[in-house]
Amino acid sequence: MAKVLTITLNPAIDVTIQLNELQVGEVNRQESVEIHAAGKGLNIAQVLKDLGHEVIVSGFLGTTNKQIFDDHFKEAQFQPEFIYIEGETRQNIKIAEHSGRMTDLNGKGFLVSELDKKNLFQKIEMILPQVDVVAIAGSLPQGFSVDELQQLIKLIQQQGKKVALDTSGKALVAAIECQPWMIKPNTDELFESYQLPAATYAEQKKLFENLAKIEHVVISMGEDGVNWLHDTHPLHAKAPKVIVKSTVGAGDSLLAGMIHGLINGFSDEETLKTATAIASHAVTQIGFRIPNAETLNQLKAQTTINSLSESDANC
Template identity: 50%
Template sequence: MAKILTLTMNPALDLTLQLGQLELGQVNRSNAMLTHAAGKGLNVAQVLADLGHELTVAGFLGIDNQQAFEALFERRHFVDEFVRVPGETRSNIKMAESSGRITDLNGPGPQVSEEAQQALFARVEQIAPGFDVVVVAGSLPRGVTPEWLQKLLLMLKGLGLKVALDSSGLALRAGLAAGPWLIKPNTEELADALDAPIISIAAQAEAAARLHAQGIEHVVISQGSEGVHWFSPSVALHSLPPKVTVAS
């Protein structure tokens, strides 16, 4: 069993609505509604907990609607190291139609002050040496720059920690420059970060070799229903998920 710290800078309350067909500009009625505390890092934490690992979770959390997250932490026995910030954690709305089409509306997240950023940085620097792996996942909230994320990753790397990064856009670009132990972009995110098309498996392998040269040991590239390619310096693996029927 490993001790793992996950960092979710921009968690979300996910509201999922199930309906027959979305009619734009009309009053729509849902068949079911589900609300749950989420965010990439928290989703990763739940899977790792199911696999038997010991989890501590951290990031920024709005104080006005923190109850759903605190209930999750208590239910899953997560150690809570989140820094509270004024306002609400963002809400993301998913509208799932019977056809399988899903429409996402993602909120922007709270404004995070420099004081809160300094508090989280100091807290992570203090507790991180006790962990086997640190996972940094998801987007950045307002006020948090890619440069701040890069500084955090470099600090963790300087402590000798294995750091796994799953982000996109400017945050991914900044993260790559820090040379984390593992990254997990999808093909579009990686192509954007490297300013190069990544269409074929050969192109993925070439991109992975380029990243290995930068000190990134593991490059995991997700492709939706086409599975995942995992490139390490010594081996390349392809995992293909089985076809499934969506139940709800």
Template identity: 65%
Template sequence: MAKILTITLNPAIDVTIELNELRLGEVNRQEHVQLHAAGKGLNVAQVLHDLGHTVIVSGFLGRENREIFDKHFHHMQFDNQFIYIDGETRQNIKVAESSGRMTDINGKGFIISEQNKTAFFAQIEACSVDIDHVVIAGSLPQGFSIDDFKSLISLLKKLNKKIAIDTSGKALATAIAMNPWLIKPNTDELEESFGKNVEQFSAQTELFKQLDSQIEHVVISMGENGVNWLNSGKALHAQPPKMTVKSTVGAGDSLLAGMLHGLVSNFTPEETLTTATAIASHAVSQVGFRIPTQDKLAHLKQQTTIKSLS
């Protein structure tokens, strides 16, 4: 198994409220509520840990409500290399209805200072010495600019790391232009960043051709329509099994973790995509994103269809 660094620049405490149906303007009664130390990079880290990998976690966290993160890191045996700054880590409210609909209310979070950034870049260089793969996932916090994001990618490329990125908006367009090892956008994020409908495989390949992309692995999530994997070998499509959706939170992060797991474990392309898609499919059937049991995973893999797009 590998040692992998995950970077979460803008983590959050996810407060997930489960109820039958959200009635706007009325009093709603929750059925369950869960609090998670979250953020896309930390979600990826949790799945990677469950798959047997050693994980270093880094990014920024607020000192004033750090306890939930510290307990999570201890429980998951993460190597904690976060930079703690003044203020609180943001809270994201997620309302999960029994129909599968999810309503998100995301907090703004803290503001990163120049001093914070200097400490962070030094920490990243120090803690990435003996690892080959780095995941950068999630949004950028206030005060961490696109130029700072470019500097982070440049630093990791200078250190010869294989970089996997999952972000959106300007950060996604910036990442694609810098040709990391792997990206995992969904179709909505690509359309937001480039103004083009990319639901079809032909439109996806044309977009990355126009961008003169040198990215080795482009993993495009399309929800219930599956996953397209454009890579330097052959393009593949995965059609996931039909699932009863309880929450989509963490599904994309589970897909990314599953892809990374297969690639670093030298699985065949078909086995890599099958495993990742099965793990992501299981994620939507629960509130949370722990991986399924081996029997459940094997069953989901049997229900996942892979075909060549080459």
């Protein structure tokens, strides 16, 4: 198995509240609350670890409430290489309803200093010789610009390492200019970033023909499945029907599954089928752990993979 570095620049403590139905402006009774260390890079790391890969996790963390992260790293057997800075890591409140609807109240995050950023870049440069792939995921903290995100990507690429990226908005636009190995936006994020339609394969193909060349563009489309754009054999995955409990971590699970398949040399069809099955299972739970082999194989059997063409109006 490979060794992967995940970078979470703006992690969070997720507080997930389950209830029947959110009544805005009323007193609501929660059914359960789960609190855990989170962030898109950490979610990706968890899935990759469950799949058997060695994982190093890095980024920024606040010192005030770091214990929950330290405990998580020990339990998950991650190798932590974070830069600890003054202040608190943000909290994200997630309200999960029985219908599957999720309401997010995301914290802003800490402010990183010039010294914090310098220390992170130095640490990443030291780690790179140990790893095969780097995944950068999530939003940018205050004080970390899109130009600095580009510098980070270029630092990794200069060491000959593959960069997989999952972010949105101006950060996504800036990252695409650096031609990472893989990106995993969803259709809403593409529209937000470029103000152009990206709901179908034809629209997606047209959009990316005018952007920097990226080897693997993986576009999650919710109930409509996943489109994987690459030169040799663009594919569409139709996900199995499942009961949605929470969408948190689904996109992260998809990206982790794609990394897993590609670095293990799976066929294109097997890579996308495995990644889609893992993501489908993620929405059935609060969390994003890998199902047992039997459940995963059942979900893979229910996942349909087809070739894409511009005539595919619904893909």
